[in-house]
Amino acid sequence: MNSEKWKQRNIPLLLVIFIVAVIFFVIQSFRIPYEARQVTVGAVLIGSKADRGWNEGHFNGLMNACREQGCELKIREDIQESAGESVFYEAVEELVDEGANVIFLTSFGYGTYLDKLSARYPNVAFFCISGHGKAKNSTSYFARLYQVRYLAGIVAGAATKTGILGYVAAMPNAQTNRGINAYAMGMRKANPQARLLVCFTGSWDDEKAQRDSVSRLAAAGADVITYHEDKPHAIQMAEAMGLYTIGYGSTKEKYSPRYLTAALYDWDVVYKKVLGDYMSGRMRPSREYWLGLEEGGVRLDNMSSLVAPKTRDLVELEQQRFRKQDVFTGLIRDNAGKIRCEDGEQISDHELFYGMDWFVEGVDIHD
Numbered sequence: 001m002n003s004e005k006w007k008q009r010n011i012p013l014l015l016v017i018f019i020v021a022v023i024f025f026v027i028q029s030f031r032i033p034y035e036a037r038q039v040t041v042g043a044v045l046i047g048s049k050a051d052r053g054w055n056e057g058h059f060n061g062l063m064n065a066c067r068e069q070g071c072e073l074k075i076r077e078d079i080q081e082s083a084g085e086s087v088f089y090e091a092v093e094e095l096v097d098e099g100a101n102v103i104f105l106t107s108f109g110y111g112t113y114l115d116k117l118s119a120r121y122p123n124v125a126f127f128c129i130s131g132h133g134k135a136k137n138s139t140s141y142f143a144r145l146y147q148v149r150y151l152a153g154i155v156a157g158a159a160t161k162t163g164i165l166g167y168v169a170a171m172p173n174a175q176t177n178r179g180i181n182a183y184a185m186g187m188r189k190a191n192p193q194a195r196l197l198v199c200f201t202g203s204w205d206d207e208k209a210q211r212d213s214v215s216r217l218a219a220a221g222a223d224v225i226t227y228h229e230d231k232p233h234a235i236q237m238a239e240a241m242g243l244y245t246i247g248y249g250s251t252k253e254k255y256s257p258r259y260l261t262a263a264l265y266d267w268d269v270v271y272k273k274v275l276g277d278y279m280s281g282r283m284r285p286s287r288e289y290w291l292g293l294e295e296g297g298v299r300l301d302n303m304s305s306l307v308a309p310k311t312r313d314l315v316e317l318e319q320q321r322f323r324k325q326d327v328f329t330g331l332i333r334d335n336a337g338k339i340r341c342e343d344g345e346q347i348s349d350h351e352l353f354y355g356m357d358w359f360v361e362g363v364d365i366h367d
Contacts, residue, residue, distance in 0.1 A: 039102050039278075043059070043075045043076070043105075044075070044091050046080060047231075048078060052231070052252050056250070057249060061271040068276075071279075076092075088110065102127070102278060104271075105127065111129070114128050117138075118137050125138075126138040127139050142270075142289070143265045143266070143267075143297035146181075146328075147326070148299060149263045150183065152260075152261055152263045153190075155303060155307055155315065156260065159311075160224050163221075167225075167226055170202070170229055171200055172200060174356045176228050177356045181328075182328075184362045190314060197220055197366040198359075198366060207231070207233040210234045224260075225244070226247070228248060235259070246260055246263070251264065251301050260303060261301045263298070264300070266298065269297050270289070290353070294322075328352065
């Protein structure tokens with residue numbers, strides 16, 4: 001047989017076989033050996049696993065993911081960000097000593113220590129809720145709550161009678177700020193003249209500061225209150241004062257119909273995805289997980305009977321829009337008048353996750 005004809009006939013086939021073999025090798029290289037699949041998962045919580053808020057959501061999500069994957073879960077509770085480096089390191093060291101080779105750090109401030117931890121324990125996989133950490137054995141994960149914050153802002157903007165909304169938040173950082181901004185953008189979608197007053201408490205769980213903030217916001221005219229804290233003290237105070245409220249993170253409390261809706265995480269979806277990828281070997285080094293409405297990582301709670309049909313229709317219309325473009329798309333100005341996003345552009349995930357040290361128009365920080 002002519003060698004040239006043989007090459008023309010067989011080289012494409014051989015090339016396909018070679019490509020398939022390379023792909024198979026790459027896939028296998030990301031798989032965890034069978035004996036390593038029986039992993040122990042550790043988690044560090046900033047509060048109690050039964051706080052009916054942020055920490056309980058993480059704990060339940062991790063428990064369900066570990067149960068699905070056949071992993072043991074070990075936790076350390078009440079490790080405050082303000083407790084200091086030594087307290088945090090001690091909690092992680094205890095988890096490692098107990099056999100944890102996958103550790104989830106479930107509070108934003110923990111990211112400060114991530115690079116040191118990754119170097120100290122190179123054989124442990126670290127997953128952190130913040131965007132910090134550049135080591136190959138660390139990965140960031142979160143959910144795009146800002147998407148449903150925006151939808152909740154529509155509900156709030158349509159409900160206000162005074163045109164002033166109140167927002168109680170722990171402290172300014174990229175995570176908190178993008179939620180405030182998305183909420184304000186939704187508010188102004190429904191009510192272009194509305195204003196959002198924000199009170200920062202300086203803590204993720206200070207009941208007195210939250211309740212005092214609600215009182216101050218109400219005195220300034222706010223008739224719809226939401227919050228970004230670990231526990232719903234702000235909602236409880238607003239309910240007692242007869243204000244409209246928008247919840248966050250949890251729906252276990254029973255409130256009046258003035259509780260209009262809530263912006264919720266689905267930590268079951270997030271942890272099953274992240275831990276499932278790790279266990280199956282699909283996880284890539286330095287991959288960032290950020291699950292949104294499309295993946296089921298976040299959702300808007302059922303709306304109150306007080307929410308008007310036209311408001312529900314607008315929420316649905318905007319939710320459908322997110323299939324094509326994200327919240328932070330098109331012309332966006334900050335509250336000082338500076339253009340932060342041009343018409344036809346979209347703010348990048350990198351800026352949303354690591355930056356966003358500014359607030360959109362309509363937001364006032366209430367000292």
